[in-house]
Amino acid sequence: xxxxxxxxxxxxxxxxxxxxxxxxxxxxxxxxxxxxxxxxxxxxxxxxxxxxxxxxxxxxxxxxxxxxxxxxxxxxxxxxxxxxxxxxxxxxxxxxxxxxxxxxxxxxxxxxxxxxxxxxxxxxxxxxxxxxxxxxxxxxxxxxxxxxxxxxxxxxxxxxxxxxxxxxxxxxxxxxxxxxxxxxxxxxxxxxxxxxxxxxxxxxxxxxxxxxxxxxxxxxxxxxxxxxxxxxxxxxxxxxxxxxxxxxxxxxxxxxxxxxxxxxxxxxxxxxxxxxxxxxxxxxxxxxxxxxxxxxxxxxxxxxxxxxxxxxxxxxxxxxxxxxxxxxxxxxxxxxxxxxxxxxxxxxxxxxxxxxxxxxxxxxxxxxxxxxxxxxxxxxxxxxxxxxxxxxxxxxxxxxxxxxxxxxxxxxxxxxxxxxxxxxxxxxxxxxxxxxxxxxxxxxxxxxxxxxxxxxxxxxxxxxxxxxxxxxxxxxxxxxxxxxxxxxxxxxxxxxxxxxxxxxxxxxxxxxxxxxxxxxxxxxxxxxxxxxxx
Numbered sequence: 001x002x003x004x005x006x007x008x009x010x011x012x013x014x015x016x017x018x019x020x021x022x023x024x025x026x027x028x029x030x031x032x033x034x035x036x037x038x039x040x041x042x043x044x045x046x047x048x049x050x051x052x053x054x055x056x057x058x059x060x061x062x063x064x065x066x067x068x069x070x071x072x073x074x075x076x077x078x079x080x081x082x083x084x085x086x087x088x089x090x091x092x093x094x095x096x097x098x099x100x101x102x103x104x105x106x107x108x109x110x111x112x113x114x115x116x117x118x119x120x121x122x123x124x125x126x127x128x129x130x131x132x133x134x135x136x137x138x139x140x141x142x143x144x145x146x147x148x149x150x151x152x153x154x155x156x157x158x159x160x161x162x163x164x165x166x167x168x169x170x171x172x173x174x175x176x177x178x179x180x181x182x183x184x185x186x187x188x189x190x191x192x193x194x195x196x197x198x199x200x201x202x203x204x205x206x207x208x209x210x211x212x213x214x215x216x217x218x219x220x221x222x223x224x225x226x227x228x229x230x231x232x233x234x235x236x237x238x239x240x241x242x243x244x245x246x247x248x249x250x251x252x253x254x255x256x257x258x259x260x261x262x263x264x265x266x267x268x269x270x271x272x273x274x275x276x277x278x279x280x281x282x283x284x285x286x287x288x289x290x291x292x293x294x295x296x297x298x299x300x301x302x303x304x305x306x307x308x309x310x311x312x313x314x315x316x317x318x319x320x321x322x323x324x325x326x327x328x329x330x331x332x333x334x335x336x337x338x339x340x341x342x343x344x345x346x347x348x349x350x351x352x353x354x355x356x357x358x359x360x361x362x363x364x365x366x367x368x369x370x371x372x373x374x375x376x377x378x379x380x381x382x383x384x385x386x387x388x389x390x391x392x393x394x395x396x397x398x399x400x401x402x403x404x405x406x407x408x409x410x411x412x413x414x415x416x417x418x419x420x421x422x423x424x425x426x427x428x429x430x431x432x433x434x435x436x437x438x439x440x441x442x443x444x445x446x447x448x449x450x451x452x453x454x455x456x457x458x459x460x461x462x463x464x465x466x467x468x469x470x471x472x473x474x475x476x477x478x479x480x481x482x483x484x485x486x487x488x489x490x491x492x493x494x495x496x497x498x499x500x501x502x503x504x505x506x507x508x509x510x511x512x513x514x515x516x517x518x519x520x521x522x523x524x525x526x527x528x529x530x531x532x533x534x
Contacts, residue, residue, distance in 0.1 A: 001285045004300060006265035006355050008283040009407065009416055013263055014214055014241070018412040021263070022215050043512065044151045052517045053524070060149065093120050122289060145259060146500075146529075147188045150513050150522040155191025157508035158374070161533075162192070162254055163200050164507075165372070170252050175206040177253035179368075181242050182260050183211035186222035193229045204234070211237045212245070243359050245367055252370045257360075261377045261425075262417040264356030266391070267303050270295060270347040271319035273326060274335050278307060278319070279347060283408060291408035295347065302355050309358070313427040321349040321388040350387035352418060357425065361432050373429070373534040376500070377420045380528045384419070391418045422530045426495045429534065434494065500529040 003011075013020045050056050087095075096117050103110040146154050166176045176196075183189055189209055197204045209229070213219040219239045229235045243264075268281035279295040280303050286292070298304050310316075318326060329337075364371055383403040384390040394403040395414045407416050501523045504510070513522040 002282050002294065003285075004267060004303075005281045005283060005407070006267045008411075010265040010356075012407075012409070012411040012414065012416060013265075015411065016216070020412050020415055022217070043153070044149055047513045047515055047521075050515045052515055053519050053521050056515060056521050060144070089120055089123060093117055096120070118288065145184065146522065146526055147184065147191070147258065149525075151187050152191035152194065153508060153512040153522060154504075155188045156195040157504055158188070158256070159192040159195040160507045161503075162256075162374070163196060163203055165254075166203065171203070171206075174252050175208055176203055177249075177251060178207070178209045179249075179253055179255045179371075180209070180211045181255065181257045182263075183213050183222050183237070184218065186211070186225035188256075188258065189222065189235065190225055190229070193226070193234060197229075207234055209235045211235070212240055212242045213237060214239075214241045243356065243363060245363050247367060249368050250370065253368065253372070254374055255364065255368060255371045256374045258376045259378075261354065261357050261360070261375065261420050263415075264354065264360060264418075266352045266389075266418055267300070267306075267355045268350045268352050268387070269298065269303065269307070270350055271322055272347060273322075273337075273345055274339075275331070276319055276322070276326070278303075281350070289410075293408060302358065303353065306353050306355050306358050309428055309431070310353070310424070313431055314424065319348060320351045323348070350390065352387055352389040352391065354389075354418065354420070354425075357420075358428075361429060365432055373532060375532040376503075376529060378417075378528050379419060379422055379530045381417070381419045389419060389421065391416050419528075420530075422497045422532055426497060426532060429532075430495055433534075495532060495534045498531040498533065500526045500531070503531045 011019070014022055016022050045056065045059060047056075050059065096113055100110055100113040100117070103113065162176070162178065170176070178192075180189055189211055193204070193207070193209060196207055211219075211222055213222060216239055219237050222237050223230060226235045226237075230237075269278045270281070271278050278298045280298045280300055282294040282296065284292040284294050298307070318324070364373065381392045383394070384392045385405050385407065391407060392403060393405075393407050393409060393414050393416050394401050395409075396402070404414065498506075504523050508522065510520055510523065514520050
């Protein structure tokens with residue numbers, strides 16, 4: 001089987017049978033006893049009783065240890081139940097391995113045993129009914145978010161922003177309509193609605209809160225956590241993939257997406273060191289289950305469209321990740337080095353592009369014409385794999401988070417999440433929403449995907465050299481007649497980027513999470529996160 005990188009990542013994270021978010025991952029429970037049915041409205045942690053951030057970090061780690069211990073006990077009980085019903089898959093595999101050792105090397109019997117062992121191993125991986133080691137790795141995929149750690153204060157900060165913007169622009173002519181994407185365990189929705197009900201009762205009567213959740217398991221948890229608001233008719237949980245949304249919402253609304261873009265599917269491209277043409281990444285899966293990355297010239301319309309949109313707002317002279325010296329080497333020399341020089345790379349390092357985010361913007365533009373976007377995510381990530389805008393790929397095993405060096409990993413066992421370039425996202429958002437996305441996937445010349453920099457390079461008709469003032473004629477540079485110069489694409493009043501700390505300093509009640517020494521982890525943590533507010 002061969003598939004585009006974004007399809008492989010989507011399958012790994014969201015497949016309804018074995019996807020990471022669909023079946024495995026859970027949020028760190030709020031209660032100390034790790035009880036998912038504990039819907040207490042008190043703070044997630046006793047902040048005022050903690051001395052400093054070191055003690056807070058230790059408390060969070062103890063919460064994880066409690067969770068891991070509970071899962072170990074459950075895995076051991078599960079193993080005992082399986083043994084009571086006959087030999088487990090692992091025991092059957094071990095028996096076949098012993099039989100295989102007694103058969104002659106290269107015999108048909110040995111080959112049949114090898115095939116049966118492989119079949120059982122694949123069944124073991126897919127059904128997650130192996131020994132406690134694999135069960136612990138799968139079941140222990142727990143992580144935390146600022147919403148969970150700093151509940152209810154984090155959600156109430158967002159509620160203050162939403163109510164302030166609603167009163168300023170929409171009240172009393174419209175209802176407060178909210179769409180939260182990927183509602184997790186329902187904690188954010190609960191904290192927002194509790195605040196509005198308590199502090200803004202008039203607004204609460206006009207509030208309609210919709211959660212769009214791709215995971216059936218999490219949608220059920222959200223229904224349970226929000227049962228009181230569901231009964232009052234304020235909440236609607238929609239089990240659906242937002243990227244497949246097809247209903248028009250023709251009223252003003254807020255679209256809330258916290259830590260959503262990081263787990264949207266991405267594609268990966270690399271650029272030829274010969275002619276700078278882009279090559280799209282494919283994942284090949286053979287009959288044994290091994291993964292291989294393959295590269296072919298860009299053919300996918302969505303990838304081509306993203307690259308053209310990227311060039312329309314950034315005007316790069318070289319592909320992202322390309323060595324700077326490529327722009328100063330004439331093409332004939334690049335071609336000679338490409339063909340004849342040993343160990344000379346034929347492709348640049350990987351460039352991960354957020355094609356899932358592009359589809360996300362398409363849905364907003366087509367079905368939510370009067371929306372206002374409230375988006376928060378990571379702007380940078382440590383321990384990422386090699387490449388530009390590369391993801392972090394990791395799994396939790398025996399209480400420790402283990403990063404790996406490739407996204408080609410067994411589906412469902414690993415979290416794959418990406419950073420977001422907020423400045424680029426803002427520019428693309430404004431271009432698509434305000435000016436219209438008129439960049440087609442066929443608008444680039446096949447001979448000059450990026451503007452050549454070396455003055456001696458041959459230029460195709462309509463292209464400028466790097467020494468011409470392309471800001472005066474951006475349509476000539478890109479071969480597009482509808483490109484607007486970059487200054488018109490940026491308007492801080494239409495789309496603001498705030499750091500995590502700036503947003504909380506404006507809208508949060510900081511006393512609620514202040515520690516005894518005066519520090520505040522809600523503000524100091526997540527320094528690598530930003531907000532985009534439109």
